[in-house]
């Protein structure tokens with residue numbers, strides 16, 4: 419069964435279409451958007467080998483003139499250099515203001531394609547066809563686009579909304595298991611910050627560690643509920659002036675771990691899982707929520723076979739330093755998103771370095 423979530427924002431609106439087994443129809447969903455004829459598909463070789471032909475045939479059938487450009491897979495390619503190559507291809511094919519960049523891939527491809535679309539000719543159309551669980555439930559919607567700086571995650575970017583997000587959950591069948599688990603981290607995040615029903619549904623599942631262990635209908639519901647949670651938040655605060663910061667739960671520490679390890683040792687979802695474990699423990703130390711609730715969160719993290727500890731090669735002082743580059747820093751103060759209940763969080767500043775260091779030391783692999 420397919421479902422549509424409407425995203426209504428002050429200056430634009432678009433649909434998130436969740437439609438299992440219908441990737442070959444993606445072109446038809448674009449015909450009503452009044453796009454120009456040219457579409458440049460941005461993907462990586464892994465994803466393109468699986469789904470490139472289906473998507474390109476579908477776009478051709480719907481009357482579009484299609485080009486493609488592949489960027490090697492991985493977070494280490496989420497750079498300005500990769501964006502520069504997209505510009506060169508856009509120039510070569512004479513993309514116009516009415517042309518479209520279509521992201522076919524995970525969050526790395528989606529964030530970069532969105533940023534290229536936001537900046538080429540000062541803004542051309544952008545469509546998301548997310549293929550990883552993480553991109554389906556989070557990265558493909560809401561308009562955060564950009565690339566990493568060697569010292570800090572997503573430091574370069576723009577808010578730029580897609581015209582359509584088209585999700586076919588069946589493509590998850592080829593997603594490597596480690597990446598499936600990474601997506602589960604953001605799903606668990608929504609349970610903690612926003613949707614206690616989702617949290618309880620995740621608790622009711624025996625396993626969350628692979629697609630094979632989850633009924634397909636349940637998986638579709640998990641994806642839909644997660645998208646709805648993100649849309650509920652973003653539609654109240656498109657550019658993170660306030661409440662949207664809660665979507666950053668687990669990311670304060672998570673992003674620091676990703677950048678300090680060169681974007682190559684732990685993936686984004688793993689970093690967020692560790693970050694949520696840290697945030698839960700900080701909240702307990704501050705008396706904001708109870709040990710039992712941290713355990714419930716950490717059990718979900720474990721059930722998804724995600725990490726909640728990290729290697730002790732990283733020193734707490736360098737992690738504390740890296741937190742200063744977080745985009746939530748305000749007037750020089752680091753802000754954390756901390757849980758107060760299942761389904762509820764608060765934005766807190768002035769958490770002492772001592773509390774953060776104590777928790778970091780507690781959760782390190784000894």
Ligand SMILES: NC(=O)c1ccc[n+]([C@@H]2O[C@H](COP(=O)([O-])OP(=O)(O)OC[C@H]3O[C@@H](n4cnc5c(N)ncnc54)[C@H](O)[C@@H]3O)[C@@H](O)[C@H]2O)c1
Nearest residue numbers: 464491524525526549550552556557562589592593597686
């Ligand atoms: N813009 C946002 O709101 C937002 C939200 C969350 C995360 N992000 C960003 O998203 C990125 C992480 O995204 P990700 O977890 O998708 O990582 P990713 O894009 O690196 O994809 C993970 C891996 O899975 C492969 N893959 C993807 N779909 C596949 C499929 N169906 N079959 C086979 N292989 C497939 C990719 O080739 C890649 O090797 C990070 O850069 C993070 O910062 C952005």
Ligand SMILES: O=C(O)C(=O)C[C@@H](O)[C@H](O)[C@H](O)COP(=O)(O)O
Nearest residue numbers: 556560562571572662665666669745
């Ligand atoms: O959409 C948001 O807002 C989020 O914070 C979602 C996060 O899962 C995502 O990783 C986002 O890219 C992080 O944003 P950043 O502003 O901290 O780079």
Ligand SMILES: [Zn+2]
Nearest residue numbers: 604669686690
């Ligand atoms: Zn994230």
